[in-house]
Amino acid sequence: MDSHLKKYGQLIISLSGVVAVWWLVSGLGLVNQNLFPTPPQVLAAAVELYRDGVLISDLQISLKRAAIGFTIGATLGVLVGLLTARVFAVSLLLEPFLTLLRPIPAIALVPIAIVWFGIGEGSKYFVIAYTVFLAVWLNTHAGASSVASTYIRAARSLGANRFREFFEVVVPAAAPHIVVGLRLGAALAFLSLVAAELSGASSGIGFRLQDARQFIQTDRMFVGLIQLGILGALLDSVFVLISRRLVHWESA
Template sequence: MRSNALRIKDVAISLFAVLAVWQLICLANLVNPALIPSPAGVWRAAVDMYQKGILLKDLAVSLKRAAIGFTVGASLGIGFGLLTSRTRFFAVALSPLFTLLRPIPAIALVPIAIVWFGIGEESKYFVISYTVFLAVWLNTHHGMSHTPSIYIRAAQSLGASRAVEFLQVVVPASAPYIFAGLRLGAALAFLSLVAAELTGASSGIGYRLDEARQYILVDRMFVGLIELGILGAMLDTIFVAIGRRLVHWEQA
C-alpha cells in the first residue's frame, strides 16, 4: 500500500515538474504559441470543449468504439491463439497468414474497411478489432506453444486427462503471456481508434484532432492528445492491477 502511494507521489511530482517547465518556456516566449500552446491555454481549450458538450461526447463515443473493438479482437485473438498453438492443422493453415498480416498498420486498412463496411461504426470496429486481434493472438499463441515440457510430462505422469492438462497446466503457464497480449491490445485499441476516426467520422477524439488540424487549433489538438494519454495510462494501470491478482504466481 505504501509503495503504491509512493508511486502515485512520484508520478504527481514528475507531471508537475513537466507542466512547470512547459509553462515557463511558454512565458519566456521560447516557442511559437501558435505551434505549442501553454498549459494554461490547453486548460482553457479543454474547459471550453467541456462547456460546449464536445469533450464528454467525444470521450463517450471513442470509448464505446475502443471497448467494442477490443472485446471482439481480444476474444478472437485468444480463440485463434488456442487453435494455432494446440492444433497442427490450424497452425499450418493460419499462422503464416497472421504473420503476414501483422506488419500491416491499422491506418492502411481504413480505405478498404470503408469500402467493405461503409463509413458507419462497423468499419471502425473492424480496424480496431484487427489491430487488437493480431497482438492478442501472437501472445496467446506464443504462450501456449512454449509451455514448459516438464509441466506437461509431470501432468501426464500423474494421469491427468487432456482436458485437465490444458486447464490446469497450459492455461496457467500461458496466462502471463495472454495478459501481456491483452495489455498491449488495449494500448493498440486507442492507437487504431485514432486511425479509424480520421475518416468517415463526425465525432470522437480522432475526429476532433483532425478537425482541430484543419482549423490550426493546436490547443484543442493538445487536449485530444492528453486525453488519449490519460485514458491509455489508466487502462494500462487497470490491466496491471488485474494481472497481479489473477496471475499472482508470476510474481512468485
Template sequence: MTITTTEAPAPARTRTRPRRTGGKGGQALRTVGVYAVAVLLGLGVWQLVAVKYGPSLVASPSQTLSAARELAADGTLGNSVIASSRRILIGWGLGVVVGAPVGLLIGQIRIVRLLLEPYTEFFRFIPPVAFVTLAVVWLGIGESSKVVLIFYTAVFIVTLNTSAGVMAVDESKLRAAASLGASRRQILQRVVLPSTVPYILTGARLAMGNSFLTIVSAEIVAAQVGLGSLIWTSRNYGRIDWVFVGIITLGVLGLVYDRILRVIATRVLHKYGAKV
C-alpha cells in the same frame, strides 16, 4: 592463597533490524509523491517550450486547460471520449475474445498452426491504417468500420502472444501431467492455461495500446465525433489548444484503461500466478 574469579560471559548482542514505519501506506505515499514530482517537472518543461515557441505552435498548460473547459462545457469533449471509448472497448474486447482461443489452438495443435501461420505472419505486418479506406468503402462511415479496424489491430497481437505462451510451457510439466493420467482437456486447464495467462495479459495490454493508435486514424478519415475527429477538426480551425486537449485526453484515457486492466488482472487472475 590465590583466589581466582570467573566473570559471567557478557550477553551476546543481538542485531535488531530497524522497523519500517509506514508500511504499505508509506510506500504508496512515496509513489504518489514521485508521480507528482514527475508531473510537475513535465508541466514546467511544457511551459518553457510554450513560452519559447508561442501559442501558434505550442499551447501552454493554462491555455490547454482553458480549452478543455470550453470543449467540456459544450459537450464536445465528453461526446468524443464516449464515442472513442466505445469503439476501442468493443473492438479490443472482440480481439481478445477471439485471439486468445485461436492462440491456444495454434500453440497446441500443429496442423492448426501450419494452416493459420501464413495468414498471421502475413497480415500482422500490414498496419490497420492501410485498411482504413477499404473499411470505409466496404462498411461505410458508421461504427462498424472503426470497430473492425480495432479488432484487426488487437486480434493478431493477442493471438501471437498466446501462442508463444503455449509453446513456452515446459515439456516436463506436460509429460508429468500425461503420465499421471490427465486428459488433454485437464492438461489445457491445469497446466497450459495457468502458464499462458501472463502472455495473454501482456498481449491484451499491447493490443489496448495499439487500439489507440488505430482509432485516431480511423476517426480522422470517417467520423463526425471522437478524439481523432476532434484533433483533425481542431487542426482545420487552427485551434492548437484544442489539438493539445485531444492528444492529452488520449494519453490520460489510455493510462486509465491500462491501470484498470492491470488491477483486474492482478486480482482476478492472481491464482494463475500472473504478474502484470
C-alpha cells in the same frame, strides 16, 4: 502501501516537471504559442469543449468504439493464439497468414474497411479489432507454445485428459503472456481508434483532432492528446491490478 505512495509520488513529480518545462518553454515565447500553446490555453480549450458538450460526448463515443473493438479483437486473439500454439493443423493453416498480416498498420486498412463496412461504426470496430487481435494473438501464441514439457508430462502422468491438460496446465502457464498481450492490445486499441476516426467519422477524439488540425487549433489538439494519454494510462493500470489478482502465481 509504501510502494504505492512512492509510485504516486513519482508520478506527481514527473507530471509536475513536464508541465513546468512545458509552461516555461511556451510562456517565455521560445516557441510560437499558436503552434505550442501554454497549459492555461489548453485548460481553457478543455473547459470550452466541456461547456459545448463535445468533450464528454467524444470521450463516450471513443470509449465505446475502443471497448467493442478491443473485446472482439482480444477474444479472437486469445482463442486463435491458443489454437495455433497447441493444434498443429490450425498452426499450419493460420500462422503463416497471420505473420504476413502483422506488418500491415491499422491506418492502411482504413480505406478498405470503409469500402467493406461503410463509414459507420462497423469499419471502426474492424480496424481496432484487427490491431488488438494481432497483438493478443502473438503473445498468446508465444506463451502457449512455450509451456514447459515437464508440466505436460506431469499432468499426463497424473491421468489428466487432453481437456484438463489444456485448461489446467497450458492456459495457466500461458496466462502471463496473455495478460501482456491484453495490455499491449489495450494501448494499440487507442492508437488504431485515432486512425479509424481520422476518416469517415463525425465524432470522437480522433475526429476532433482532425477537425482542430484543419483550423490550426493546437490547444484543442493538445486536449485530445492528453485525453488519449490519460485513458491509456488508466486502462493499463486496470490491467496491472487485474493481472496481479488473476495471475497471482507469477509474482509469488
